[in-house]
Structures are given as structure tokens and as C-alpha cells.
Amino acid sequence: MAPIDRHAADRAADHTPRHPAEPHRAEPHTPEHRADRRTATLALAHALTAAERGLAVIPLSRTKLPALRSPHHDEARHHAVPGAHAALDDHTAPGDHTAPGHPASPGHRGMPRHRDAPHPPSPCRGECGRMGHGVYDASTDPHRIRELFAAAPWASGYGIACGLPPYHLIGIDLDTKSGVDAPAELRELALRHLFTIPETVVVATPSGGRHIWLAGPPDTVVPNSAGRLAPGIDIRGAGGYLVGPGSRTEHGVYSAVPGTAHLPPATCPPALLRLLTPSPRRRPRPAHAGAPADPQQGQGLVQFVLAAHEGQRNTRLFWAACRAYENGFGEALTAPLTDAALRVGLTAREAASTIASAARLTGHA
Numbered sequence: 001m002a003p004i005d006r007h008a009a010d011r012a013a014d015h016t017p018r019h020p021a022e023p024h025r026a027e028p029h030t031p032e033h034r035a036d037r038r039t040a041t042l043a044l045a046h047a048l049t050a051a052e053r054g055l056a057v058i059p060l061s062r063t064k065l066p067a068l069r070s071p072h073h074d075e076a077r078h079h080a081v082p083g084a085h086a087a088l089d090d091h092t093a094p095g096d097h098t099a100p101g102h103p104a105s106p107g108h109r110g111m112p113r114h115r116d117a118p119h120p121p122s123p124c125r126g127e128c129g130r131m132g133h134g135v136y137d138a139s140t141d142p143h144r145i146r147e148l149f150a151a152a153p154w155a156s157g158y159g160i161a162c163g164l165p166p167y168h169l170i171g172i173d174l175d176t177k178s179g180v181d182a183p184a185e186l187r188e189l190a191l192r193h194l195f196t197i198p199e200t201v202v203v204a205t206p207s208g209g210r211h212i213w214l215a216g217p218p219d220t221v222v223p224n225s226a227g228r229l230a231p232g233i234d235i236r237g238a239g240g241y242l243v244g245p246g247s248r249t250e251h252g253v254y255s256a257v258p259g260t261a262h263l264p265p266a267t268c269p270p271a272l273l274r275l276l277t278p279s280p281r282r283r284p285r286p287a288h289a290g291a292p293a294d295p296q297q298g299q300g301l302v303q304f305v306l307a308a309h310e311g312q313r314n315t316r317l318f319w320a321a322c323r324a325y326e327n328g329f330g331e332a333l334t335a336p337l338t339d340a341a342l343r344v345g346l347t348a349r350e351a352a353s354t355i356a357s358a359a360r361l362t363g364h365a
Contacts (some may be wrong), residue, residue, distance in 0.1 A: 046246035157247025163238030171236030179311025182232030206252025321358030
């Protein structure tokens with residue numbers, strides 16, 4: 001990514017419009033206020049620089065979620081059962097914090113309703129013309145970006161929408177949580193499937209992780225996923241976003257790895273792209289009664305668990321069990337996976353619980 005102009009922040013401050021609904025008032029001159037205003041101004045400057053390269057952006061809060069609240073929030077409350085927890089969340093979208101089981105893209109989640117209540121409004125992705133639709137607000141228009149940031153003066157960062165032209169950005173999120181060595185997992189995956197990651201933009205996260213930016217083809221939709229490709233590796237695709245370099249969050253600042261900021265997103269290797277766009281799942285054919293199971297089926301997953309080190313045993317077992325269930329031989333592989341888990345140091349109870357969780361997640365419980 002092109003380096004930020006030294007004076008871009010000042011220019012952004014000079015041209016940032018006041019939100020129309022915000023009354024004019026004298027601004028306090030406390031150090032905290034000046035620091036917050038500078039943070040917001042720098043976030044806008046970084047976002048405008050990204051937009052100059054064709055990357056559509058939105059303002060983010062310090063929690064890495066879109067900074068603007070959904071305009072349909074009150075509509076959702078109107079249709080919810082009294083006392084039930086409101087579940088509408090237009091702002092939920094993957095950042096580097098997404099974990100298995102979290103939504104993979106922004107949008108509405110199901111809400112309980114009264115039996116006689118009218119149907120809730122259809123999920124809106126910005127067609128209403130108002131701000132607050134998460135990644136669907138993303139724009140490369142400088143005027144629109146300034147409007148978004150003016151409506152969210154508390155923004156401290158920006159998100160870059162994935163899957164949009166010209167790059168159809170794909171984000172490879174290498175996590176560092178749960179003791180998983182995500183870079184090692186990616187290297188192992190690359191060796192197994194014969195691809196290399198080209199020189200491209202790499203963003204360092206405050207937790208020590210990495211976001212690798214790759215460009216996808218315009219005719220291929222890459223879905224968001226968490227841990228499906230390999231333990232500790234999340235994918236940001238269509239409907240998701242990446243936290244942009246220069247963003248400040250509760251845990252620190254995102255920054256481009258030296259030597260990569262000026263690079264364009266490199267083309268995603270074909271072999272990796274095939275892994276990111278799985279073919280539609282086919283229902284496994286039932287085995288003939290009395291036919292013995294293939295003893296070699298799933299042995300690669302068993303070996304994957306046996307290679308686990310302390311701190312990654314549960315994660316590897318969970319990932320292997322998910323893949324086994326997805327491919328139709330989860331039950332047949334339960335015993336071999338359990339034995340492998342015991343051999344690397346898990347207890348029988350831990351192994352059973354982890355495999356049961358995988359079965360539930362994949363709809364086989």
C-alpha cells in the first residue's frame with residue numbers, strides 16, 4: 001500500500017464536515033479530546049489513501065466493528081419477543097477476531113417473534129439509503145467516506161471490504177491465539193498442495209498475527225470461514241472485511257509489514273483458490289450393509305492429530321473431526337481420532353467432548 005502522505009491527516013481535518021445532526025458547540029481542549037480527534041483524523045486519512053487505490057472502506061470503532069449503528073435496530077426491537085435478547089446485528093462481520101461459530105459476514109440473524117406479530121422487515125443491505133449497514137456501506141468515493149466518518153467521529157480505524165473490484169480482495173488471517181502456529185499450518189498446507197504465497201501486502205495485527213492480502217478472480221466468490229482451511233487460519237471473502245493498516249484498536253495499532261506497503265495485492269495461487277472455494281458438498285453414498293469401511297479412509301486426518309504439540313491438540317482434533325464429518329466418515333473415524341488424541345496427551349473425556357462439538361457444528365449430532 002502506498003505510504004500515507006505526511007500532510008494527509010491535516011487535509012482530512014480541514015475538510016471533514018460536521019455531521020448535520022450534530023449541534024454546533026464549543027469543543028473542549030483536554031488532552032484526551034485532542035488525542036481522540038487526532039486518532040479519528042488519522043483513521044480518515046488512512047481510509048482515503050486506501051480508497052485512492054480502489055479499496056472500498058468503512059469507519060471502524062476501537063472494537064474493530066463498524067462504527068455506525070444499524071438504522072434498523074429499533075425496527076428489530078419492535079418485532080422481538082418482549083424480554084428476549086435482541087439478535088439483530090448488521091455490524092457483525094469478520095475482523096481478525098472471528099472464531100469458529102461466529103457469523104462469517106454482516107447481516108441479520110434470526111429473531112424470535114410473537115405468533116401474531118407481523119413479519120420483520122427483510123434484511124437491508126443499504127437499499128434504504130441510510131448509513132449503518134456495516135460492510136455494505138463501503139465506498140471508494142472520497143465524499144461518501146467523509147460523510148461516513150463525520151457520522152462516526154469516534155471512529156479510530158477503517159475496514160476494507162473484501163470481494164469487490166478491482167482486486168476482489170481475499171484476506172488470509174493467520175491467528176496466534178490458542179497456541180496454534182498458524183504460519184506453520186499455512187506452510188504445511190502449501191507444501192501439501194504445491195503452492196507458494198507470492199510477495200504481497202502483509203498487515204501485522206496487535207496480537208502478533210498477520211493478514212495476507214491476495215487478489216481473487218472476478219467470477220469467483222470466496223466465502224468467509226474460520227478454521228476450515230487449517231487451525232488458526234481464517235478467511236475473509238465476500239461480505240467480510242479486513243482491518244486496514246493504520247487503524248487503532250483496543251489492543252493496539254494495525255500496521256503494514258515493512259517492505260509490503262507499496263505492493264499491490266498479489267494474485268491468489270490457483271491451488272490455494274481451489275481450497276478456498278470448495279465444491280458443493282455431495283451427500284455421501286450409504287455403504288452397503290455389512291461392507292467393511294476402508295481402513296485407509298481419513299488416515300491423513302489421524303496423522304494430523306498425531307503431529308499435534310501441546311497447546312494445539314484440541315484445536316487439531318476439532319479441525320480433523322469437522323473434516324471427517326463433512327466428508328461423510330465422521331462416525332467411522334471417531335475411534336481412530338480418539339486413539340490419536342489419547343496418544344498426544346488428551347484425556348478420553350476431552351477427546352469425546354471435542355469430537356462431539358465437531359459433530360454438532362457440522363450438523364451430525
